[in-house]
Amino acid sequence: MELNTIKPAPGAKHARRRVGRGTGSGLGKTGGRGHKGQRARSGGYHKVGFEGGQMPLQRRLPKRGFKSLTREDIAEVRLSDLERVDGDKVDLAGLKSAGVVPMSALGAKVIVSGKLTRKLAVSGIFASQGARAAIESAGGSIQVPEAKTHEGKKAKRLKARIEERTKSIAAAQTETKKAEAKPKTEARPQPDKAAQGGADAAKAKPKPEKKEGEKAAKPKGGKKDE
Secondary structure (H helix, E strand, O other), X not given: OOHHHOOOOOOOOOOOOOOOOOHHHOOOOOOOOOOOOHHHOOOOOOOOXXXXXXXXXXXXXXXXXXXXXXXXXXXXXXXXXXXXXXXXXXXXXXXXHOOOOOOOOOEEEEEOOOOOOOOOEEXXXXXXXXXXXXXXXXXXXXXXXXXXXXXXXXXXXXXXXXXXXXXXXXXXXXHHHHHHHOOOOOOOOOOOHHHHHHHHHHHOOOOOOOOXXXXXXXXXXXXXXX
């Protein structure tokens, strides 16, 4: 056997079909596309599952459940697995070195499974409520990492509005307190209008009453009667 005599097995290779090269090839004229129709046109083919425009089956069926894309990044750790870790301090790096969790794990969570007889100081690892009670009952301690929450633009705007409103309310309260703390000036007693009117009437001189048969006094500087 030589390199120039090596050939593929019979039937492994097939000649490429050359469409539209005459009727003698079997794929002339229409080139295997048939007569007219959507699939006979260039670019006239819809995606898989297309049902002519009506609601396709994959959208008519209801959705069930949720599968997190990062579910494998947080590894589960049993209470019995903590017994294999060397030392009294347990963290994510110690679990990886002991082979309890895979090296690709971004975090770990202790669940209630098995028994724990050692006093351990667990830090940087999540734990369920029952697992935390089991660790503390064995004399150990656990420090859970703080969960980071992502704030969107809408949440940030709402937070800023709340802060502005609280500041304005606090400023208004301080102003009212300052106003209440200032000493109030005593208001002068205003005279009673009714009493004042009576005093004025008493001061006024009474007009003389006219007697019957008495002529009215002529004005000064008038003409004499002829």
